[in-house]
Amino acid sequence: MSDLIQKAELAKSGVRELASQTEESKNQALYTIADALVKNRKFILQENEKDVAAARERGESDALIDRLTLTEKRIEDMAEGIRQVVELPDPVGEVLEEWERPNGLNIKKVRVPLGVIGMIYEARPNVTVDATSLCLKTGNAVLLRGSSSAIQSNRAIVRVIHEALRETPLPETAVQLVEDTSRETAGKMLKLNDYLDVLIPRGGAGLIQSVVQNASVPVLETGVGNCHIYIDESADAEKAINIAYNAKTDRPAVCNAAESLLVQRDWAEKHLSGLVEKLQNAGVEIRACERARQLIPGLKAAVEEDWGTEYLDLIISLKLVDDVEEAVAHINRYGTHHSESIVTESQGNAAYFQQQVDAAAVYHNASTRFTDGFEFGFGAEIGISTQKLHARGPMGLPALTSYKYVINGNGQVR
Amino acid sequence: MSDLIQKAELAKSGVRELASQTEESKNQALYTIADALVKNRKFILQENEKDVAAARERGESDALIDRLTLTEKRIEDMAEGIRQVVELPDPVGEVLEEWERPNGLNIKKVRVPLGVIGMIYEARPNVTVDATSLCLKTGNAVLLRGSSSAIQSNRAIVRVIHEALRETPLPETAVQLVEDTSRETAGKMLKLNDYLDVLIPRGGAGLIQSVVQNASVPVLETGVGNCHIYIDESADAEKAINIAYNAKTDRPAVCNAAESLLVQRDWAEKHLSGLVEKLQNAGVEIRACERARQLIPGLKAAVEEDWGTEYLDLIISLKLVDDVEEAVAHINRYGTHHSESIVTESQGNAAYFQQQVDAAAVYHNASTRFTDGFEFGFGAEIGISTQKLHARGPMGLPALTSYKYVINGNGQVR
Numbered sequence: 001m002s003d004l005i006q007k008a009e010l011a012k013s014g015v016r017e018l019a020s021q022t023e024e025s026k027n028q029a030l031y032t033i034a035d036a037l038v039k040n041r042k043f044i045l046q047e048n049e050k051d052v053a054a055a056r057e058r059g060e061s062d063a064l065i066d067r068l069t070l071t072e073k074r075i076e077d078m079a080e081g082i083r084q085v086v087e088l089p090d091p092v093g094e095v096l097e098e099w100e101r102p103n104g105l106n107i108k109k110v111r112v113p114l115g116v117i118g119m120i121y122e123a124r125p126n127v128t129v130d131a132t133s134l135c136l137k138t139g140n141a142v143l144l145r146g147s148s149s150a151i152q153s154n155r156a157i158v159r160v161i162h163e164a165l166r167e168t169p170l171p172e173t174a175v176q177l178v179e180d181t182s183r184e185t186a187g188k189m190l191k192l193n194d195y196l197d198v199l200i201p202r203g204g205a206g207l208i209q210s211v212v213q214n215a216s217v218p219v220l221e222t223g224v225g226n227c228h229i230y231i232d233e234s235a236d237a238e239k240a241i242n243i244a245y246n247a248k249t250d251r252p253a254v255c256n257a258a259e260s261l262l263v264q265r266d267w268a269e270k271h272l273s274g275l276v277e278k279l280q281n282a283g284v285e286i287r288a289c290e291r292a293r294q295l296i297p298g299l300k301a302a303v304e305e306d307w308g309t310e311y312l313d314l315i316i317s318l319k320l321v322d323d324v325e326e327a328v329a330h331i332n333r334y335g336t337h338h339s340e341s342i343v344t345e346s347q348g349n350a351a352y353f354q355q356q357v358d359a360a361a362v363y364h365n366a367s368t369r370f371t372d373g374f375e376f377g378f379g380a381e382i383g384i385s386t387q388k389l390h391a392r393g394p395m396g397l398p399a400l401t402s403y404k405y406v407i408n409g410n411g412q413v414r
Numbered sequence: 415m416s417d418l419i420q421k422a423e424l425a426k427s428g429v430r431e432l433a434s435q436t437e438e439s440k441n442q443a444l445y446t447i448a449d450a451l452v453k454n455r456k457f458i459l460q461e462n463e464k465d466v467a468a469a470r471e472r473g474e475s476d477a478l479i480d481r482l483t484l485t486e487k488r489i490e491d492m493a494e495g496i497r498q499v500v501e502l503p504d505p506v507g508e509v510l511e512e513w514e515r516p517n518g519l520n521i522k523k524v525r526v527p528l529g530v531i532g533m534i535y536e537a538r539p540n541v542t543v544d545a546t547s548l549c550l551k552t553g554n555a556v557l558l559r560g561s562s563s564a565i566q567s568n569r570a571i572v573r574v575i576h577e578a579l580r581e582t583p584l585p586e587t588a589v590q591l592v593e594d595t596s597r598e599t600a601g602k603m604l605k606l607n608d609y610l611d612v613l614i615p616r617g618g619a620g621l622i623q624s625v626v627q628n629a630s631v632p633v634l635e636t637g638v639g640n641c642h643i644y645i646d647e648s649a650d651a652e653k654a655i656n657i658a659y660n661a662k663t664d665r666p667a668v669c670n671a672a673e674s675l676l677v678q679r680d681w682a683e684k685h686l687s688g689l690v691e692k693l694q695n696a697g698v699e700i701r702a703c704e705r706a707r708q709l710i711p712g713l714k715a716a717v718e719e720d721w722g723t724e725y726l727d728l729i730i731s732l733k734l735v736d737d738v739e740e741a742v743a744h745i746n747r748y749g750t751h752h753s754e755s756i757v758t759e760s761q762g763n764a765a766y767f768q769q770q771v772d773a774a775a776v777y778h779n780a781s782t783r784f785t786d787g788f789e790f791g792f793g794a795e796i797g798i799s800t801q802k803l804h805a806r807g808p809m810g811l812p813a814l815t816s817y818k819y820v821i822n823g824n825g826q827v828r
Contacts, residue, residue, distance in 0.1 A: 016746065016770050101791060105780055114802050115772070193626065197802050212607065216627045218803045239825035246827035332430065354820045356430050358529070366519055366823030375828070377515060388528050388611050388816035389632045390804040402802035405790075406768045409780030411653035413660035414789070
């Protein structure tokens, strides 16, 4: 039997036992894992060093090596992340609705775990720990498939998790690492409908699109954010400049950062130069439409491709528009349904924008940077969904659950 | 441009307009369509006759010809079905949650339409009407791809719908029929992620599995039901016999009919012969395990394949088990996560069964036949989901919606 199928069977073998764990058992197991990671940090760091050395030898980028590298501090942060998940309420077992039918049948809609969650991710070993804690807290088993570049680190982490689980009531089978990191095996994992209830890809746009295009297992699509700030005619200049500046520069590499600025032409005539100056002073490269370049000479010209690009960098595209209708049409054409914001003092235009823009989070007078599990008050998240089925926007613990109908009768037949 | 892409673009072109329709507009449009179908019944019947004649010529089965054939009565039933959808509450616009963050951001979780729904179905022209009414009521556009055997009927129905829509505020583009019914085009439709938000296959297990295996668009998997009745040691004999009989014989061709009977061995010694006799008197063929055949000589032997078969016919498999644990293990191995029932007077065993069985609907002392939108009180349904993401069990109107977060601030930045 292949490594993949063997691990998938192991993961599935424990799902019934996992689904019936109490919140206390699950929390205790999470604490045990957190402590074990810290206690075994030397072992994990030593194994991680092998991955880092191999990556250096292959001449990988500094960015990849940074994502790959663990430190004592990073291991402690991972453990702290697990303890934060312990603090979140357990959604499993919640009775979402209950009603009685005229024939006397009592119907309860009860939250249950999904079963086995397949995680496909890149070089960050911390995803191994994050995914494990969120899945275990919600009573799910997890089949982890990380990058080959992190295989020694992931093996070490999962070994520590297994040792910790042995001291708890949770089945050790609940966390499984696919050690065969070949592309062929990844392709097979996408088709494991008999074992996996959902696949969650975490990583760049290429990885996510490859999973979406090729998986037959249902996918939770996360992450790609070509987010816009639209500054309307009546926008307060200070709010508008602060919001655009924050959304672009606070953390450019994350999915809720702004990638494109749409500015109503009359507002632009009065205030655009101030905004451009502030962005340029922060080192932001602006790629502008022709009308904006006429207003502010010297800006680099945007090409068609810019409107659809998620830069994840200190670059922003800029387009002047006639009105909110043009802004909405542009966003619905080029956006990725993640986070979009209008800055305006017009309630009518705000309402129109929030109704018509097709995105997970639509803001009025606030930065797109708030689309985040912690900022929404959900706590740790498994990702930000940009699809419309199942879960949209920041996905907290309930996104890792399904429900079943539990129906009680006394002999009813049709 | 191909017929498929042209229709997909038309469907998508109207989604923003559709999403902002009031409940009144949508209801008025549905009434107009219902009336138009009845008014134009001669035209529809005349076009349907072409499909039926062609099917006869090809030597199609009586069952297919029956599903394909329209009559005045069937058209009136379709119109009546639309009027029932009008009566259901419109879920769109519902504020599911609303809260305020410490920084003053107000967050609303608001129900919105999915966008464009792709329906792939077989020879029943009534699905064209059912899908249209459920999609329009929830503010969705629909891209219909029916069977080539029903193409004249579907064209006629969609032509009548378009004429009706022209008299309403809804965009005529909201309902689109793919007229190229080639297999190649169906394959392309499964990959239309830029146009479709979800695919819903309606039909036999072959069609559904082909869509699940090949689609990159998210799928709502419906329908296949290998449902079990488990009769526990303490089951009341009358309840058990009535429930098993009803679940098998009331309507054997539907997905919530029972396909397999698991009987605790002690109960079987006392009461199985009575149950078997009642089933046989109704013409049910029983395919039994070895132990059951020793108890009741003359029963046909079951083979391994029987445990996984959805007969959709007056056939049932029968297996004796030692206890509820064995029953649950069998169901979780062979079931399709649709509907499962335990008959028992033991609350403990009922609770164990309902907790451990992994299915959309898990019954205690009731027939599996109740898994149905009307029986649950939801009204008309788009299908019964056997997957765990997004929606499980009978899918009423809310299953055709998503949500967005609408966030209002006064200049907040991170």
